[in-house]
Amino acid sequence: MRVAVLGGDGYCGWATALYLSNKGHSVAIADNFSRRQWDHELGVQTLTPIRPLSERLRIWQEITGNSIDLFVGDVTEYDFLSSVIKDFEPEAVVHFAEQRAAPYSMIDRKHAVFTQVNNVVGTLNLLFALREFQPDCHLIKLGTMGEYGTPNIDIEEGYITIEHNGRRDTVPYPKQPGSFYHLSKVHDSHNIMFTCKAWGLRATDLNQGVVYGTVTYEVALDEALINRFDYDEVFGTVLNRFCVQAAIGYPLTVYGKGGQTRGFLDIRDTVRCVEIACLNPAAQGECRVFNQFTEQFSVLDLARMVQTAGEKLGLTVEVDHLSDPRVEAQEHYYNAKHSKLIELGLEPHLLSDSLLDSLMNVALQYRDRIDASVMLPRINWRQPCNERRTQSTREPTPVVESSLEIVGKSGGKNGNRIAARNSRRELNSKVGS
Amino acid sequence: MRVAVLGGDGYCGWATALYLSNKGHSVAIADNFSRRQWDHELGVQTLTPIRPLSERLRIWQEITGNSIDLFVGDVTEYDFLSSVIKDFEPEAVVHFAEQRAAPYSMIDRKHAVFTQVNNVVGTLNLLFALREFQPDCHLIKLGTMGEYGTPNIDIEEGYITIEHNGRRDTVPYPKQPGSFYHLSKVHDSHNIMFTCKAWGLRATDLNQGVVYGTVTYEVALDEALINRFDYDEVFGTVLNRFCVQAAIGYPLTVYGKGGQTRGFLDIRDTVRCVEIACLNPAAQGECRVFNQFTEQFSVLDLARMVQTAGEKLGLTVEVDHLSDPRVEAQEHYYNAKHSKLIELGLEPHLLSDSLLDSLMNVALQYRDRIDASVMLPRINWRQPCNERRTQSTREPTPVVESSLEIVGKSGGKNGNRIAARNSRRELNSKVGS
Numbered sequence: 001m002r003v004a005v006l007g008g009d010g011y012c013g014w015a016t017a018l019y020l021s022n023k024g025h026s027v028a029i030a031d032n033f034s035r036r037q038w039d040h041e042l043g044v045q046t047l048t049p050i051r052p053l054s055e056r057l058r059i060w061q062e063i064t065g066n067s068i069d070l071f072v073g074d075v076t077e078y079d080f081l082s083s084v085i086k087d088f089e090p091e092a093v094v095h096f097a098e099q100r101a102a103p104y105s106m107i108d109r110k111h112a113v114f115t116q117v118n119n120v121v122g123t124l125n126l127l128f129a130l131r132e133f134q135p136d137c138h139l140i141k142l143g144t145m146g147e148y149g150t151p152n153i154d155i156e157e158g159y160i161t162i163e164h165n166g167r168r169d170t171v172p173y174p175k176q177p178g179s180f181y182h183l184s185k186v187h188d189s190h191n192i193m194f195t196c197k198a199w200g201l202r203a204t205d206l207n208q209g210v211v212y213g214t215v216t217y218e219v220a221l222d223e224a225l226i227n228r229f230d231y232d233e234v235f236g237t238v239l240n241r242f243c244v245q246a247a248i249g250y251p252l253t254v255y256g257k258g259g260q261t262r263g264f265l266d267i268r269d270t271v272r273c274v275e276i277a278c279l280n281p282a283a284q285g286e287c288r289v290f291n292q293f294t295e296q297f298s299v300l301d302l303a304r305m306v307q308t309a310g311e312k313l314g315l316t317v318e319v320d321h322l323s324d325p326r327v328e329a330q331e332h333y334y335n336a337k338h339s340k341l342i343e344l345g346l347e348p349h350l351l352s353d354s355l356l357d358s359l360m361n362v363a364l365q366y367r368d369r370i371d372a373s374v375m376l377p378r379i380n381w382r383q384p385c386n387e388r389r390t391q392s393t394r395e396p397t398p399v400v401e402s403s404l405e406i407v408g409k410s411g412g413k414n415g416n417r418i419a420a421r422n423s424r425r426e427l428n429s430k431v432g433s
Numbered sequence: 434m435r436v437a438v439l440g441g442d443g444y445c446g447w448a449t450a451l452y453l454s455n456k457g458h459s460v461a462i463a464d465n466f467s468r469r470q471w472d473h474e475l476g477v478q479t480l481t482p483i484r485p486l487s488e489r490l491r492i493w494q495e496i497t498g499n500s501i502d503l504f505v506g507d508v509t510e511y512d513f514l515s516s517v518i519k520d521f522e523p524e525a526v527v528h529f530a531e532q533r534a535a536p537y538s539m540i541d542r543k544h545a546v547f548t549q550v551n552n553v554v555g556t557l558n559l560l561f562a563l564r565e566f567q568p569d570c571h572l573i574k575l576g577t578m579g580e581y582g583t584p585n586i587d588i589e590e591g592y593i594t595i596e597h598n599g600r601r602d603t604v605p606y607p608k609q610p611g612s613f614y615h616l617s618k619v620h621d622s623h624n625i626m627f628t629c630k631a632w633g634l635r636a637t638d639l640n641q642g643v644v645y646g647t648v649t650y651e652v653a654l655d656e657a658l659i660n661r662f663d664y665d666e667v668f669g670t671v672l673n674r675f676c677v678q679a680a681i682g683y684p685l686t687v688y689g690k691g692g693q694t695r696g697f698l699d700i701r702d703t704v705r706c707v708e709i710a711c712l713n714p715a716a717q718g719e720c721r722v723f724n725q726f727t728e729q730f731s732v733l734d735l736a737r738m739v740q741t742a743g744e745k746l747g748l749t750v751e752v753d754h755l756s757d758p759r760v761e762a763q764e765h766y767y768n769a770k771h772s773k774l775i776e777l778g779l780e781p782h783l784l785s786d787s788l789l790d791s792l793m794n795v796a797l798q799y800r801d802r803i804d805a806s807v808m809l810p811r812i813n814w815r816q817p818c819n820e821r822r823t824q825s826t827r828e829p830t831p832v833v834e835s836s837l838e839i840v841g842k843s844g845g846k847n848g849n850r851i852a853a854r855n856s857r858r859e860l861n862s863k864v865g866s
Contacts, residue, residue, distance in 0.1 A: 078542060109511060109557070109558070109561040112557060112561070113554055113557055113558075116553055116554075116557065116620075116624075117550055117553075117554065120549055120550075120553065120620070121546055121549075121550065124542070124545060124546055124549065124613075125542070125546075128542040128545070128817050131817040132817050132818070151602050151604055152600060152601070152602035153595060153597040153598065153600045153601065153602045153604075154597060154598045154600070160595070160597065160607075162586060162593070162595055162597075162607075163596075164586040164587060164593065164595075165586065165587045167585060167586045167587070167766070168585070168586065169584050169585035169586045171584055171586075171607040171609065172607045172608070172609065173607070174593075174595075174604040174605045174606070174607050175605070175623065176604065176605065176626075177623065177627065178627070179627075180557075180624075180627075183620075183623050183624055183627055186620075186623055187549075187553070187616075187619075187620040187623070190608065190610065190616050190619055190620070191549075191613075191616055193609075194610065194611070194612075194613075194616055197760060198760040198814050198815060199815065199817070327630060327631040333600070381631050382631060382632065384561050384564040384565050384632070385565070
């Protein structure tokens, strides 16, 4: 099958492109390297050193004999995107090419507007390009479980049947997204649903949970193929951050009470879910929604699991509660359905089995590259304009630096506690409560 | 009360600005004249000749002694919009400054992208400007009843209480918009709802039905104050088009079966609804939704009412069914609640009372300005790229022109029927079924 992976240089996109290529599919990547650009803007780096895409692709071909086509450009430019669709003639397009960090979208107005325009226009362009040049192609769009928010009723997969005043209908599940980023995904979902109806496009909207893990079979073939491991406050997700914090003896930074519950999945399940979607395309005119996660945990659950895993490795892991920089329920009902991908053959990897191998050990392996100054939250959902990371990373306090030196070498606990306390004081003065 | 009317040179905006000014409020208009620009782009004109805004405002001041402040600029430019908020310090902002025509958004990709970016960015800018400079200001945002689509259950005002698997929650009413324009309004609604929650803004989202009528007390004070009367296929709404068609003896163009049912209201109720919202602001952090219409009709209901009204004026009015260029249910359940504005004091004007005075007679008065070539639908929802109006208006068939000459002078029926039939044939070859 011919599959185009938009955003194939990013975290999920790279793992997906290699997985599909290894399964014998003909794969093309389109990317404009904006994910790397955002690292430069924010003054952060992935924990794992990633190579230029041209080198990654060359080595992939050397090892496997499979070549992956590369189109360099921006999906918000229609000429570029339509030329990819016309030239490559994909049977499926997997669309990862969006700005995907909630905190990034909450920095200030420019970042909010950028996120929504970038994501909405990229997706609109893709819908038009498919309609014009490849109307039978199956669109596989990455959405997010965050589109639903945390309603006080069970979350269904995309649609809900409502009985109301004696009548009944099945309607799109109501959305309550919690950031300008999550909002952009809701906008996309509505746009996609409409074009399936109006133009008969076929689409699968994968409402993905929080992805963890770095290692897939394919990226493990060579260090040059290694995937991203983001742990900074903007692009890092909570589990990555906790593992990195544990690795340097830094307390885990739980936002608020830690009762925030979300769906999670292993990156190895992400790639398999995309393959399942490819192999089981939506019908013409169908906008199908799968909730793509395998387990749900609260943030405090995760902290405790990391604590336990850390202890097995001889680390002392403490847990801190910071005031929550986000606007979200800190304790809430959460029961999200996720049976459709299981029914199509997904066999989940469970976090309890992956935590040590795919997360803690990677964090320890690259411990020398950890920058502790990028992990504390400085983007406050309640403020319309937040100090940019590039500024804050220029002001590391000496206490933090020296204590991390000590921790890095000896695992000593006291210096680390001082560092954490200082950083926390700094945070609370910024975030408020 | 200090009220800024964004988009105050447009149809609803102009009537609202004058009404509020006449009620003694301090009013500012912000506008970039894009509504006039779109007429030029499409090669169409409002039936009623409207004057430059500077002249309208001068005459308003001469007649009433009330001055209205004017800010010329584009709400998608933050520097402009934030300066309006900072300088004028409004207690309420009424936001009409959006591209508001569904067919315009369906012309092609550029118009779809323009509509969504223009509307979403303008509203995001406004939310940020209010948060930064006027956080207590009440946002009154024009949404549309078209956000809801036509579900098979009752439409509530913005939110619905759902019982599901033994639990209950009140959630945003699920949206099923039917064009890229309607989608843009849904995107806005989600963005507004989020900022009320995150930032404590106060907002009223007025999900307005189809507005009809030209005459309000204020615009009737002088012909220089006259409001728009759009009847072209892009910006004209169905009732205006029917009245114009009746005025020139042209058959009413019903799309499909005509069972499409929508909410409608008189422009005199629009302005009163906005005033009611101003005088009863939403609470801090509240995103309140009112369904702003007074009566619901099917398209065929309207055609029959125009037929009856036309007969009273001695006109012979026929009804034609064209294949529907839109993707919509042609027969469906429709029961939309609209009690909140009534509870706050709205006393509706009913269509049966306004049809002759405010619509048919205006259409007859300006009959010489009618361009029959702009009324047939050429924008097909099922096509990703539609021929532009400027092209089609350059190719009027001689048969249409001569027959309309005859109708305009004598009211003769046969020539007109030929013209209609010819145009219809042309339409069907473009739109398909």
